[in-house]
Amino acid sequence: MAAVALTAAAALLAGCSSSGGTADNPLAEEKAEKGTVVVGSNNFAESTLLADIYGEALKAKGLKVAYKHNIGSRETTYGLMKNGSVTVLPEYNGSLLAYLDSAAGQESAEAVTTAVKEKLDSRLTLLESSPAENKDSVAVNAATAKKYRLTADSTLADLKEAAPDLVIGGSPEFQTRRQGLDGLRSVYGLRFDSFKALDAGGPLTQSALARNTVQAADIFTTDPTIVKEGFVVLQDPENLFGFANVTPLVAKENLPEEGVEALNAVSAKLDTATLRELDARVQLEKKDPLDVAKAWLASAGLD
Amino acid sequence: MSGFFDIPSDLQHSYLGLIGLHLREALLPVLAGLLLALPTAQLCARLRWLYPPVLGVTTVFYAIPSLAVFVILIDYTGQTELTVMIPLALYSLVVLVPAIVDGVRSVPPETLAAATAMGFGPARRWFQVQLPIAVPAILAGLRVATASSISLVSVGALIGNQGALGNLLADAQRYDRPELALNSVLTTAVLAIVCDALLVLARNLLTPWMPRGTRASAKTARRPEPSEPEGALR
Amino acid sequence: MNVLTYVHAFFADGAHWQGYDGIPRRLLEHIGYTLLALGLAAAVGLPAGLLTGHTGRGGNAVAFVATAARALPSFGLLVLIAVGIGIGLLPVMVPLVLLAIPPILVTTYEAVRSVDPSPVDAARGLGMPEAGILFRVELPAALPLVLSGVRSAAIQVVSTATIAAYVSLGGLGRYIIDGLYQRDYEKVAGGAALVALLALATLALFWGAGRLAVSPGVRRR
Numbered sequence: 001m002a003a004v005a006l007t008a009a010a011a012l013l014a015g016c017s018s019s020g021g022t023a024d025n026p027l028a029e030e031k032a033e034k035g036t037v038v039v040g041s042n043n044f045a046e047s048t049l050l051a052d053i054y055g056e057a058l059k060a061k062g063l064k065v066a067y068k069h070n071i072g073s074r075e076t077t078y079g080l081m082k083n084g085s086v087t088v089l090p091e092y093n094g095s096l097l098a099y100l101d102s103a104a105g106q107e108s109a110e111a112v113t114t115a116v117k118e119k120l121d122s123r124l125t126l127l128e129s130s131p132a133e134n135k136d137s138v139a140v141n142a143a144t145a146k147k148y149r150l151t152a153d154s155t156l157a158d159l160k161e162a163a164p165d166l167v168i169g170g171s172p173e174f175q176t177r178r179q180g181l182d183g184l185r186s187v188y189g190l191r192f193d194s195f196k197a198l199d200a201g202g203p204l205t206q207s208a209l210a211r212n213t214v215q216a217a218d219i220f221t222t223d224p225t226i227v228k229e230g231f232v233v234l235q236d237p238e239n240l241f242g243f244a245n246v247t248p249l250v251a252k253e254n255l256p257e258e259g260v261e262a263l264n265a266v267s268a269k270l271d272t273a274t275l276r277e278l279d280a281r282v283q284l285e286k287k288d289p290l291d292v293a294k295a296w297l298a299s300a301g302l303d
Numbered sequence: 304m305s306g307f308f309d310i311p312s313d314l315q316h317s318y319l320g321l322i323g324l325h326l327r328e329a330l331l332p333v334l335a336g337l338l339l340a341l342p343t344a345q346l347c348a349r350l351r352w353l354y355p356p357v358l359g360v361t362t363v364f365y366a367i368p369s370l371a372v373f374v375i376l377i378d379y380t381g382q383t384e385l386t387v388m389i390p391l392a393l394y395s396l397v398v399l400v401p402a403i404v405d406g407v408r409s410v411p412p413e414t415l416a417a418a419t420a421m422g423f424g425p426a427r428r429w430f431q432v433q434l435p436i437a438v439p440a441i442l443a444g445l446r447v448a449t450a451s452s453i454s455l456v457s458v459g460a461l462i463g464n465q466g467a468l469g470n471l472l473a474d475a476q477r478y479d480r481p482e483l484a485l486n487s488v489l490t491t492a493v494l495a496i497v498c499d500a501l502l503v504l505a506r507n508l509l510t511p512w513m514p515r516g517t518r519a520s521a522k523t524a525r526r527p528e529p530s531e532p533e534g535a536l537r
Numbered sequence: 538m539n540v541l542t543y544v545h546a547f548f549a550d551g552a553h554w555q556g557y558d559g560i561p562r563r564l565l566e567h568i569g570y571t572l573l574a575l576g577l578a579a580a581v582g583l584p585a586g587l588l589t590g591h592t593g594r595g596g597n598a599v600a601f602v603a604t605a606a607r608a609l610p611s612f613g614l615l616v617l618i619a620v621g622i623g624i625g626l627l628p629v630m631v632p633l634v635l636l637a638i639p640p641i642l643v644t645t646y647e648a649v650r651s652v653d654p655s656p657v658d659a660a661r662g663l664g665m666p667e668a669g670i671l672f673r674v675e676l677p678a679a680l681p682l683v684l685s686g687v688r689s690a691a692i693q694v695v696s697t698a699t700i701a702a703y704v705s706l707g708g709l710g711r712y713i714i715d716g717l718y719q720r721d722y723e724k725v726a727g728g729a730a731l732v733a734l735l736a737l738a739t740l741a742l743f744w745g746a747g748r749l750a751v752s753p754g755v756r757r758r
Binding site (some may be wrong): 362363365366367368370371372374375378447450451453454455457458461462468469472473475476479480481484485487488491492495496499 | 608609612616617619620621692697700726740
């Protein structure tokens with residue numbers, strides 16, 4: 001009993017010391033320590049990985065960085081960006097535009113970024129977009145593809161007949177987003193039997209689609225399981241899911257110029273193939289995202 | 304990095320750090336709940352008409368799922384530990400008030416009369432007679448509140464890494480690493496059992512007059528009041 | 538906007554009353570999970586509690602089971618089983634049943650133990666078989682306490698069944714989880730209010746059941 005109590009006390013102390021700084025005083029969270037760049041991430045693996053890449057690149061330039069990982073969905077993180085609790089967040093330009101203005105058209109990546117900047121809160125801006133793209137997409141599993149004769153050339157419009165028989169899965173926020181059920185209904189006229197709330201393109205969604213719990217799902221185009229499980233991603237000719245280039249969303253005032261340069265340098269080097277490879281390392285090989293981030297930065301000469 | 308104790312970097316804590324954080328997020332609210340419950344219970348024990356409405360309010364509150372309270376609180380206290388700890392303190396309060404009131408009420412009237420006859424004022428009688436006799440009931444309430452609190456902290460993982468060991472659950476899902484979930488469940492259960500054992504030890508130390516046999520069940524002189532809310536994840 | 542405004546707005550929105558995500562459907566799902574979990578827990582807890590209470594043996598085992606079950610984190614078990622075997626009803630039922638067993642088991646045991654021994658002795662003296670003693674003497678006297686144990690379990694299960702939504706099942710938790718990710722406070726507050734109302738309805742139900750089932754002679758005590 002004494003040994004147990006001792007261990008518990010040691011753990012308590014360890015907890016107090018290791019959570020020092022901002023975490024110690026919860027109310028201080030809203031205003032991060034001056035000079036510290038707070039890098040946030042959304043609640044899916046790629047977001048954590050990208051945040052680690054951004055954070056480590058900033059550290060390499062001598063900036064003080066604090067991470068705030070796994071915050072939630074864009075609906076939540078955008079609020080935290082606006083009130084200044086988060087300084088840098090990996091974003092996807094077109095997805096952000098669809099969130100800010102669901103009616104906005106998406107003609108080109110540049111036009112999208114320009115449009116986003118206009119709609120953004122005045123304290124926020126987008127830095128350079130990377131060529132790396134990771135869109136939402138609707139994928140069906142192999143069995144469904146076979147049953148309804150859907151191939152890689154099929155479009156979302158081809159799903160119209162089958163949709164009423166299918167259950168579609170996605171993150172809870174997919175249900176109310178334009179780049180989600182709303183847009184699928186208004187742009188392609190797709191009315192599914194029902195919606196099953198899963199996670200943001202993570203293991204829940206992947207396994208629900210693989211096990212046919214859902215027949216269609218919102219899957220990220222960089223998802224390594226698409227190939228592994230033989231999912232069929234449907235074409236999106238109306239460009240509902242628009243452009244989704246990985247782009248840092250930053251709070252202008254709190255990020256010094258060398259930070260801007262560091263993040264732009266990351267964007268210049270990050271392309272879709274690289275992102276897929278890094279995702280696979282985290283999601284399939286179960287490597288720690290921070291290690292993957294550091295290794296890539298070193299190989300890209302950004303550390 | 305797929306071992307049982309390989310904590311993903313996004314949690315920014317070591318295994319021991321998570322344990323410490325978990326204990327802090329779970330136990331501080333119980334302590335706060337106890338500090339609030341003592342005066343509330345005293346008031347309820349003295350003013351009999353107050354008890355039924357207090358019990359009604361606490362029962363309704365207890366039925367509200369913790370996650371809902373977390374989410375509503377985010378607007379006021381942000382995605383912070385405080386957001387997790389406030390509802391836990393309230394749940395502890397809800398468990399402890401009836402436990403203390405019942406414990407205090409179980410003090411036989413003749414004992415109270417004896418104390419009064421010995422010249423004890425109300426305050427002295429409360430602290431030196433009623434509370435000590437109510438210790439078994441209070442500790443029984445504390446055991447339930449502590450177990451519940453330790454279990455509930457994990458739900459904080461849903462509001463942005465505020466769940467200490469519960470964050471391992473979210474990461475287990477995010478990275479498809481079941482061993483992290485197993486680690487979380489086992490560690491949380493061990494913490495709960497250790498804390499429970501410590502509370503039993505405390506009860507035995509605080510009630511040296513109680514014969515060994517009756518200690519096994521926390522029965523007081525009266526018939527037990529089993530409707531005490533049990534802790535759980537809501 | 539305060540919480541009540543959100544709740545009102547939630548209930549006033551006609552869209553929340555129909556379809557697979559409508560209130561009636563979600564409410565029925567929630568009640569379904571609750572009844573199933575409670576039924577399974579009662580099937581285990583009631584006989585075990587009656588037997589240990591009647592024989593007076595196994596009290597330590599009852600206390601041990603209760604402490605152990607209470608130590609297991611519901612949310613953790615849910616995620617663990619969901620990650621291990623995939624989503625479905627099983628990951629939800631295991632934590633809910635484990636949650637409901639301790640209050641039912643412990644209270645039933647204590648209730649039977651605390652029955653006045655003199656009528657039990659009298660019945661035994663009259664040659665009543667043990668099963669008769671348990672069901673015709675001890676159980677009627679213990680019923681109010683037994684019901685309070687089941688009620689306590691029911692309230693907890695109603696409240697905790699919200700976690701089913703985290704592993705993509707339905708129930709009222711759907712509104713709370715979806716509301717969190719959609720940042721839609723109407724849904725969160727509406728869902729929480731529905732759970733609280735359902736808990737109150739459960740309380741009322743048990744109060745009514747107590748009035749009907751408990752013998753007037755016992756009730757008057």
